[in-house]
Amino acid sequence: MTVSHPEPPASEGADWPSDWLRATLGFFALHALSAGPSYGYAIISELERNGFGTVKGGTLYPLLTRYEAAGLVTTEWRAGDGGPGRKYFALTDRGRAEKNRLSADWLRFTALSNRYLSDGQHTKEVTT
Amino acid sequence: MMQETTDKKWFDELILELRLRQVRGDAIGDTVASARELLSDSGQGAEEAFGPARNYAAALELPTAPRNEWVKKALWPLLLSLLAFLLFSQAVASWVSSEAMLVSPAQVAFLATPVVAMALLPLYINAAIRRIWVLIALVAICAMSGLLSAVATPATQADAWLALNPLPWLVGSATVMVLLSIAITIRSWGNDGEYITDPRSNTTPRSGTGTKILTLIITNWIFPLLALAMLGLALALR
Incomplete structure (x- = not known):
């Protein structure tokens, strides 16, 4: 089996507030697995390539470990091509459903946020 | 590098x-x-x-064994083995020289120090492993109490609190040490959960079967081996 590394990641968007990334990393990681099983560095590279900055292994792996314990992902060690094996993560049906639910919620939330920010309407306290 | x-x-x-x-x-x-x-x-x-x-x-947040499991599995057998070894070490010299085993209260207190230190291990084991000076202090206290217990050994039967026949204590403590070592060896041999396995090869990366057997013998039979060495030394110096 030949394993090719993803493209070198872009540095665009590396300075997002850490709170934003903490809130979204979970379903971004699930989304990264929606195309098929993947491994740690490939997930990190995909997120970086899409402008979310460099996610550290110390952040990603605990998240994936929790998802595995919750039954959202499964893991499998696959033999490498002349090198050490890789741990592949794959979405379960439950993980896919959770990803779809979170993605839909996020889209609704961002639509609301965008509407609020672009309308320029502010709720003012009415004094009589 | x-x-x-x-x-x-x-x-x-x-x-x-x-x-x-x-x-x-x-x-x-x-x-x-x-x-x-x-x-x-x-x-x-x-x-x-x-x-x-x-x-x-x-x-x-990996799944862990219940917090007190190692106390039941490892600490109590270790504690009993240590107690048996301390009794054996007191009895062996008396038995070899065909004398009564003389015991004083101070001697009992000094001998109890390592047992108490071991019994309280759950309270400070993390500190002892993370900070080497805690471990060194613990070993120094146990070694010092062993030396002091030798100093506190009564010279004559009149000075002794107890004068005991050493043979039953010698045989009893040796039997306890051997039985505990057999029990621990049987349990640890079947328990591969303790060994770190490499998922890429399903092997233990740091040790083969030979090393595993040697580790089991050293860790599980340390007290009977030390007792045997002590018996040999006492017979040689007789």
């Missing part, structure tokens, strides 16, 4: 922290292998990619 040394230290610390959390050997092996995989892919150092080993071990 410098990075390799730093990473090795980080991985040693990670394994230690996971051990302290009572994580199973196969889960530790999986964690180590996946961390190595990422470092190999990214070219980063371990601390840079994962942060401090202690924090990373905590963040993983």
Whole structure:
């Protein structure tokens, strides 16, 4: 089996507030697995390539470990091509459903946020 | 080279922290292998990619054995073996010289010190493993109490609190040590959960069967072996 590394990641968007990334990393990681099983560095590279900055292994792996314990992902060690094996993560049906639910919620939330920010309407306290 | 040394230290610390959390050997092996995989892919150092080993071990929240399980499995047998060994060491010299085993209250207090120190191990084991000076102080206290117990041995039967026939104590303590070692060996031989296995090969990366047998003999039979050496020494010096 030949394993090719993803493209070198872009540095665009590396300075997002850490709170934003903490809130979204979970379903971004699930989304990264929606195309098929993947491994740690490939997930990190995909997120970086899409402008979310460099996610550290110390952040990603605990998240994936929790998802595995919750039954959202499964893991499998696959033999490498002349090198050490890789741990592949794959979405379960439950993980896919959770990803779809979170993605839909996020889209609704961002639509609301965008509407609020672009309308320029502010709720003012009415004094009589 | 410098990075390799730093990473090795980080991985040693990670394994230690996971051990302290009572994580199973196969889960530790999986964690180590996946961390190595990422470092190999990214070219980063371990601390840079994962942060401090202690924090990373905590963040993983891996399933752990019940907190008191090791006390039942390891500490109590160890404590009983130590007690039996201390009794044996007191009885052997008297038996070899065909004298009564003389005991004074001070001697009992000094002999009880390592037993109490061992019994309180659950309270300070993490500190003892993480800080070498705690471990050194513990060993020094136990060694000192052993020396003082020898000094406090009564010279004559008149000075003694108790004068006992050493043979039943010698045989009894030796039997307890051997039975406990047999029980621990049987249990640990079948318990592969303690060994760190590499998920990429399903083997223990650091030791083969020969090393496993040697480790089992040394760790599980340490007190009977020491007792045998003490008996040999006492007979030789008679």
